[in-house]
Amino acid sequence: xxxxxxxxxxxxxxxxxxxxxxxxxxxxxxxxxxxxxxxxxxxxxxxxxxxxxxxxxxxxxxxxxxxxxxxxxxxxxxxxxxxxxxxxxxxxxxxxxxxxxxxxxxxxxxxxxxxxxxxxxxxxxxxxxxxxxxxxxxxxxxxxxxxxxxxxxxxxxxxxxxxxxxxxxxxxxxxxxxxxxxxxxxxxxxxxxxxxxxxx
Amino acid sequence: xxxxxxxxxxxxxxxxxxxxxxxxxxxxxxxxxxxxxxxxxxxxxxxxxxxxxxxxxxxxxxxxxxxxxxxxxxxxxxxxxxxxxxxxxxxxxxxxxxxxxxxxxxxxxxxxxxxxxxxxxxxxxxxxxxxxxxxxxxxxxxxxxxxxxxxxxxxxxxxxxxxxxxxxxxxxxxxxxxxxxxxxxxxxxxxxxxxxxxxxxxxxxxxxxxxxxxxxxxxxxxxxxxxxxxxxxxxxxxxxxxxxxxxxxxxxxxxxxxxxxxxxxxxxxxxxxxxxxxxxxxxxxxxxxxxxxxxxxxxxxxxxxxxxxxxxxxxxxxxxxxxxxxxxxxxxxxxxxxxxxxxxxxxxxxxxxxxxxxxxxxxxxxxxxxxxxxxxxxxxxxxxxxxxxxxxxxxxxxxxxxxxxxxxxxxxxxxxxxxxxxxxxxxxxxxxxxxxxxxxxxxxxxxxxxxxxxxxxxxxxxxxxxxxxxxxxxxxxxxxxxxxxxxxxxxxxxxxxxxxxxxxxxxxxxxxxxxxxxxxxxxxxxxxxxxxxxxxxxxxxxxxxxxxxxxxxxxxxxxxxxxxxxxxxxxxxxxxxxxxxxxxxxxxxxxxxxxxxxxxxxxx
Numbered sequence: 001x002x003x004x005x006x007x008x009x010x011x012x013x014x015x016x017x018x019x020x021x022x023x024x025x026x027x028x029x030x031x032x033x034x035x036x037x038x039x040x041x042x043x044x045x046x047x048x049x050x051x052x053x054x055x056x057x058x059x060x061x062x063x064x065x066x067x068x069x070x071x072x073x074x075x076x077x078x079x080x081x082x083x084x085x086x087x088x089x090x091x092x093x094x095x096x097x098x099x100x101x102x103x104x105x106x107x108x109x110x111x112x113x114x115x116x117x118x119x120x121x122x123x124x125x126x127x128x129x130x131x132x133x134x135x136x137x138x139x140x141x142x143x144x145x146x147x148x149x150x151x152x153x154x155x156x157x158x159x160x161x162x163x164x165x166x167x168x169x170x171x172x173x174x175x176x177x178x179x180x181x182x183x184x185x186x187x188x189x190x191x192x193x194x195x196x197x198x199x200x
Numbered sequence: 201x202x203x204x205x206x207x208x209x210x211x212x213x214x215x216x217x218x219x220x221x222x223x224x225x226x227x228x229x230x231x232x233x234x235x236x237x238x239x240x241x242x243x244x245x246x247x248x249x250x251x252x253x254x255x256x257x258x259x260x261x262x263x264x265x266x267x268x269x270x271x272x273x274x275x276x277x278x279x280x281x282x283x284x285x286x287x288x289x290x291x292x293x294x295x296x297x298x299x300x301x302x303x304x305x306x307x308x309x310x311x312x313x314x315x316x317x318x319x320x321x322x323x324x325x326x327x328x329x330x331x332x333x334x335x336x337x338x339x340x341x342x343x344x345x346x347x348x349x350x351x352x353x354x355x356x357x358x359x360x361x362x363x364x365x366x367x368x369x370x371x372x373x374x375x376x377x378x379x380x381x382x383x384x385x386x387x388x389x390x391x392x393x394x395x396x397x398x399x400x401x402x403x404x405x406x407x408x409x410x411x412x413x414x415x416x417x418x419x420x421x422x423x424x425x426x427x428x429x430x431x432x433x434x435x436x437x438x439x440x441x442x443x444x445x446x447x448x449x450x451x452x453x454x455x456x457x458x459x460x461x462x463x464x465x466x467x468x469x470x471x472x473x474x475x476x477x478x479x480x481x482x483x484x485x486x487x488x489x490x491x492x493x494x495x496x497x498x499x500x501x502x503x504x505x506x507x508x509x510x511x512x513x514x515x516x517x518x519x520x521x522x523x524x525x526x527x528x529x530x531x532x533x534x535x536x537x538x539x540x541x542x543x544x545x546x547x548x549x550x551x552x553x554x555x556x557x558x559x560x561x562x563x564x565x566x567x568x569x570x571x572x573x574x575x576x577x578x579x580x581x582x583x584x585x586x587x588x589x590x591x592x593x594x595x596x597x598x599x600x601x602x603x604x605x606x607x608x609x610x611x612x613x614x615x616x617x618x619x620x621x622x623x624x625x626x627x628x629x630x631x632x633x634x635x636x637x638x639x640x641x642x643x644x645x646x647x648x649x650x651x652x653x654x655x656x657x658x659x660x661x662x663x664x665x666x667x668x669x670x671x672x673x674x675x676x677x678x679x680x681x682x683x684x685x686x687x688x689x690x691x692x693x694x695x696x697x698x699x700x701x702x703x704x705x706x707x708x709x710x711x712x713x714x715x716x717x718x719x720x721x722x723x724x725x726x727x728x729x730x731x732x733x734x735x736x737x738x739x740x741x742x743x744x745x746x747x748x749x750x751x752x753x754x755x756x757x758x759x760x761x762x763x764x765x766x767x768x769x770x771x772x773x774x775x776x777x778x779x780x781x782x783x784x785x786x787x788x789x790x791x792x793x794x795x796x797x798x799x800x801x802x803x804x
Contacts, residue, residue: 032370034335036367061452062451
């Protein structure tokens with residue numbers, strides 16, 4: 001058994017916490033686990049790719065190679081596009097559709113592509129997955145910082161590699177108790193956003 | 201043995217603590233920084249942030265001479281800064297175990313340059329280097345390095361790459377060893393005084409030549425050690441094309457082998473010097489080998505040398521002759537190389553990828569550097585001056601939209617380069633922009649040189665009281681060191697004592713900063729402007745900020761959408777929406793600097 005997950009996002013979106021919750025859960029389940037982050041020369045507001053790899057055998061490299069990831073969680077659409085080639089042909093993605101504009105796009109040095117352009121490029125790869133507006137869902141729950149928890153909930157709805165309740169329990173163990181109620185709501189909202197598409 | 205999930209840097213610190221290390225010294229630098237912090241958390245270890253890597257190495261080496269195991273920690277640029285000491289301590293040898301951590305950053309993901317410090321440490325200084333392929337191996341190598349360092353009386357180096365330092369994995373570990381050795385310093389001038397002294401016992405030879413011979417004679421002992429080292433091994437398989445994985449290159453090779461789905465003849469090499477017999481055993485009967493190493497062809501050239509000396513003939517392919525010469529290895533690159541080499545084809549020239557809008561580095565919203573950068577930009581736009589830059593968060597002022605500093609080289613270069621431009625006859629004002637940690641690292645001597653040589657420049661020191669870029673490590677201008685509260689060395693007082701004319705401003709007050717820099721420019725000689733404001737990100741958490749926070753609003757009636765605030769200022773909290781500037785409240789930290797930038801007065 002071997003499972004590779006990557007989380008593509010922007011610094012500050014909580015991808016590290018999300019990847020740690022999954023990594024620790026995998027360890028509790030007895031798997032061998034390695035992880036790392038790929039960051040450009042861009043610490044603040046930069047592009048961040050978290051790699052989580054677990055298996056019941058030896059894992060050599062901490063980095064998920066191109067074409068190998070089972071799941072890509074795109075916390076931001078442009079970042080999802082940047083790393084989409086990491087997914088394997090049978091892999092699945094969940095992409096948060098809410099864009100975080102780049103500084104250069106704000107300054108009109110670059111053009112941030114439209115949602116249609118990004119999704120068309122993703123679709124052209126012939127991969128399958130789900131689109132959710134996790135940022136809006138987090139705002140609806142009163143806090144944009146819940147975006148990563150919504151994505152984590154969505155992850156457990158598209159993959160049964162780790163039990164959903166174990167992932168949630170692990171996440172709650174990593175955050176202050178006063179956030180638990182909101183986290184549970186966000187996690188469930190993330191699960192439901194996928195289930196609605198599965199059955200809808 | 202216990203098993204725990206650790207980051208590479210944590211595992212390296214753990215192994216050092218288990219080896220009974222007493223003194224650890226370093227200067228912050230990605231990807232090595234966290235090693236020192238972790239070491240500081242162990243009881244019985246004295247850990248410090250030295251002002252630069254050379255001094256860190258000197259502190260650690262002196263502890264070794266005093267019979268205590270020690271470690272010096274740095275990134276590759278730091279090893280360059282420490283190269284002078286390296287080229288002396290190699291000849292003297294050491295006493296208690298001494299390990300040098302020289303962390304490389306292939307691909308320069310978080311660095312000013314891409315380089316391979318194995319060349320500096322092994323090819324140049326003739327010292328042994330371990331190149332780990334995994335976090336567990338980095339841990340094991342540290343423990344072996346302490347034993348071998350004492351056995352050979354030589355510094356042992358660990359050269360991890362970012363994918364080791366910043367990777368997490370399951371590590372088997374044991375307990376911290378409490379080693380109580382007497383802290384005795386035995387004077388031995390024939391070793392520890394490196395000088396052109398005549399040695400009577402050696403027939404009147406000069407000591408540097410004698411010590412050089414001593415180091416050369418050590419090489420046979422090192423080669424024998426590496427022949428036995430478990431870090432190198434052969435994995436036999438069918439085929440006449442062999443693959444050699446060095447350090448992290450072995451990890452990518454093994455993963456590529458898994459994906460390829462067939463066992464390949466593999467030699468794992470993780471030590472310098474190389475185990476020559478093992479190399480010869482592996483290559484005998486092969487028609488071709490491909491070598492994967494980060495990042496220069498170090499092992500490749502050594503193997504070519506072995507083959508030349510032993511009159512063995514085969515194709516030796518690697519970074520020099522087959523693979524891309526620059527950049528990081530990846531599993532995919534190794535896969536491509538395996539397939540091409542087996543098919544007797546050249547490594548393919550891959551098409552350039554499509555540009556996806558980048559996320560460039562910038563200052564945080566609320567950062568005092570943004571106020572300083574915009575003030576300096578206003579000054580040089582008026583007078584046509586040039587700004588030389590230095591390393592630190594402010595270096596993002598070279599990118600869009602500020603595009604202020606004209607040069608970035610290495611730690612402390614800004615000041616000598618600024619007056620070099622003047623020495624060449626450049627008539628307009630020249631400014632050096634340097635941070636406080638960098639000033640204490642390697643700026644002091646440059647400032648002394650400028651003052652001594654009667655330069656006419658303005659040095660601007662961004663004094664935010666921390667080494668922010670690498671995660672807020674303290675420095676001599678901070679209120680603390682790694683262990684205690686201290687009286688900060690104020691850079692302005694230091695510069696004044698050296699003879700500079702010192703000016704002061706708060707960069708959050710852009711108007712005042714423009715005025716002060718303009719005044720300083722008008723003076724003759726070396727002027728130092730201290731732009732003092734605490735790092736918002738570090739000290740703001742504890743409620744210490746150097747501005748009066750205010751909620752800035754855009755008056756949509758006044759804003760004409762000119763976009764100057766976005767195009768020239770670049771605060772991530774300001775965006776243009778439907779032809780009007782808007783401030784994203786969740787991203788704004790209320791520093792109010794943008795109020796100055798909007799000349800129409802729409803920011804209130």
